[in-house]
Amino acid sequence: MKKTKQIRIDPLTRVEGEGVLYVKIDAGKVSDIKFKIIEPPRFFEALLRGRLFREAPDITARICGICPVAYQTSAVQAMEHALGVVVDGQLRLLRRVLYCGEWIESHLLHIFMLHAPDFLGYPDAMHMAKDHPEIVKRALELKKAGNTIIKFLGGREIHPVNVRVGGFYRVPTRQEFAPLLDTLKWARDATLQAVQWTGQLPFPDFVQDYEFVSLHHPTEYPIMGERLISNRGLDIATSAYEAHFREEQVPYSTALHSTLIGRGSYLTGPLARYNLNFARLSPLAQQAAHDAGLEPTCKNPFKSIIVRAVEVLYAFDEAVRLIEQYERPDPPALSMRPRAATGMAITEAPRGILYQRYQLDDEGRILTAKIVPPTAQNQRMVQEDLWQCVAQGLDMPEDALLHRCEQTIRNYDPCISCSTHFLRLHIERS
């Protein structure tokens, strides 16, 4: 007797875009999974056409509320690539410090407000905060320290306006950095406890054989960089991205699946960065990872939560290291002449590699724009993880399976639709 079960998880009105998960089970085996959580930023690609190259950071910053710095940095680096300018030295240092602030803010929000409740069986962070107020308060204080970096260097309370192609509108003096430095040193110490806390969470047994993809740099744990590597032999210039990666329209929805040409799905984000660049972490971060129970290699996506905590610690550590060697650059930005050219860049957003490419005319106006967010690139990998998750969980009660699916999706810290009850379960049996 054939038993077919369909699980369809419908979008909620509370999320932007649609979050859809459809699972079909035939005779006790998963026969189909369809998954989509993100719309590609086509509106912004269209909006950018006709604008001057200088406007790109301000427009792209509005693509994502939690990672505007990532979008701005990929944008300005792509423009600089097109116009033949290299921003190095102290200006690059400041960019790295600013980006550390964003990693801190984004990761802490995800770890404590969105993901940790899953591991401890709470429906949301509010319930977790009732039982663990000190943990949540500390997380918010650390998050505020990250916000202080962005406010200080980015120039505005919530939304950075100080970033421009070529550098910044204003750069601080060494003395102005002093109070921030004190805050970051405190925060660095306080984060050690947070890393340890994540290491003690209960983790499902789950292993996937990922192809990890991340930026690579000769000396730095990657935030910006010129090379893109994987654990299966990929080693290319970032400018060659489109020759190796392809976006495929999925027939059943407007979702895009990003693939490594000739190979298939891949994973980008903290777990990929960690696996490919462990040796580039600071000694403090490496030790904390070890103490939290992480090996230099980790293929359990649920342990991404520990990796994010390690990256927060690294970001504080790195920001302190950079600020201590800072000397005020002059001028605050490099100048450049517009020209007809194409430029591209990749930076490591909190969620993974963010690719942008711009084609400019001879006045520096944008003719075409291409933006590939990390969540879009991970979409296919999430679907594969869900396949394994459902296959392992066929004997679980429906509620527990739903919860495990949500937790699996949240391993990727996906942009758009990560609310507590992200997936509403509809069961159809035939």
Add this chain to the structure above:
Amino acid sequence: MTNPEVLLIGVGNEYCGDDGAGLAVVRALKTRKLPPAVRLLEAEMCDGASLLSLWRAQSQVILIDAVSSGAPAGTIYRFDALAQPLPANLCFRSTHGFGVADALALAYTLNQIPFALLVYAIEGQNFTAHIGLSPEVEKAVQVASEQICQMVSLWCTQDMPASLMDGE
């Protein structure tokens, strides 16, 4: 309480249509003459958790955001968020799942609430990626900013009324 800080926070994303309603209200208020104690803040798409760090215990806060509840476009909701929990059918839109309602619930749990917290929620209709407000939302923005302007002026010229709603 004399000379408290009055904080008007508009939340939203102007590139997602009616989701920009909160920002539009704050921008309308920037053109008005307001008492010096009033601070205006455009919190563009910030995650809810960041909201908690914007106010102090002695702040009087008015938060303005767009919502999706199924009501007619341009409907204006007003809540004293310290007197009652926000209705569950009100969906404050958020790209990262930690929006205004979650932030307020957390503020309560952690006792990080301001002295006063009024929430204005404007019902949006079209949240797809584009710039511009629906006509009904545009009207609601004008009505809301007028009300807030009057209320805030009253707050700053007399002692805090027993109920926040006395200001209209």
